Amino acid sequence: MLQTVFRAALQAPSGKNKQPWRWVVVSGDRRKDMVRLMRDSLAKLKAQGVSTGSAEWSVKIMEQAPVTVFVFNAHGLSPWQPHSAEQLIDAVVDVQSIGAAIQNLLLAAEDQGLGSLWICDVFYAYQALCAWLGQPGQMVAAVSLGYADEAPAARPRKPVSELVRWL
Ligand SMILES: Cc1cc2nc3c(=O)[nH]c(=O)nc-3n(C[C@H](O)[C@H](O)[C@H](O)COP(=O)(O)O)c2cc1C
Numbered sequence: 001m002l003q004t005v006f007r008a009a010l011q012a013p014s015g016k017n018k019q020p021w022r023w024v025v026v027s028g029d030r031r032k033d034m035v036r037l038m039r040d041s042l043a044k045l046k047a048q049g050v051s052t053g054s055a056e057w058s059v060k061i062m063e064q065a066p067v068t069v070f071v072f073n074a075h076g077l078s079p080w081q082p083h084s085a086e087q088l089i090d091a092v093v094d095v096q097s098i099g100a101a102i103q104n105l106l107l108a109a110e111d112q113g114l115g116s117l118w119i120c121d122v123f124y125a126y127q128a129l130c131a132w133l134g135q136p137g138q139m140v141a142a143v144s145l146g147y148a149d150e151a152p153a154a155r156p157r158k159p160v161s162e163l164v165r166w167l
Contacts, residue, residue: 012100020094020098027067042124068142073140074136105143119142119143
């Protein structure tokens with residue numbers, strides 16, 4: 001199933017066909033290290049008074065899901081590194097390509113009967129996760145995959161009239 005899901009992700013369009021995405025699959029016992037790293041980083045931030053929003057929820061899903069896929073931009077710099085305008089533009093282009101690939105992955109997962117959660121709360125543990133994953137480039141997101149144990153109501157969307165300006 002994951003091969004099918006990745007094949008769909010890799011069909012996404014990308015700026016200059018750079019295919020900047022890289023994927024690291026965490027499953028089995030390695031999930032325990034991932035969850036511990038997330039929880040340790042969140043505890044440190046909380047001790048410093050930093051609000052971590054929905055992150056506890058995201059970690060719970062990462063703990064329960066059998067698979068979490070980390071998505072990297074192969075050409076991206078650490079967000080804490082200074083970026084020139086050119087580097088920032090490259091990063092904006094690459095992250096659009098990666099967003100398209102993640103969306104393909106989610107749709108293919110849905111097609112396979114899998115539930116998914118797109119997770120950017122991994123940024124609360126950016127350094128710790130990158131060091132542990134040992135993947136060069138910039139971590140962009142994670143996606144947890146598994147059989148869903150809930151079917152929440154569709155979340156609302158703003159209307160076209162509020163978001164689209166016609167010249
Ligand atoms: C870039 C991105 C990052 C997200 N990060 C998280 C996250 O860290 N934790 C979480 O629970 N949901 C996360 N989500 C899911 C959104 O909260 C969700 O897509 C949004 O509330 C709309 O709900 P729907 O996708 O069910 O329509 C993320 C979604 C996107 C696109």
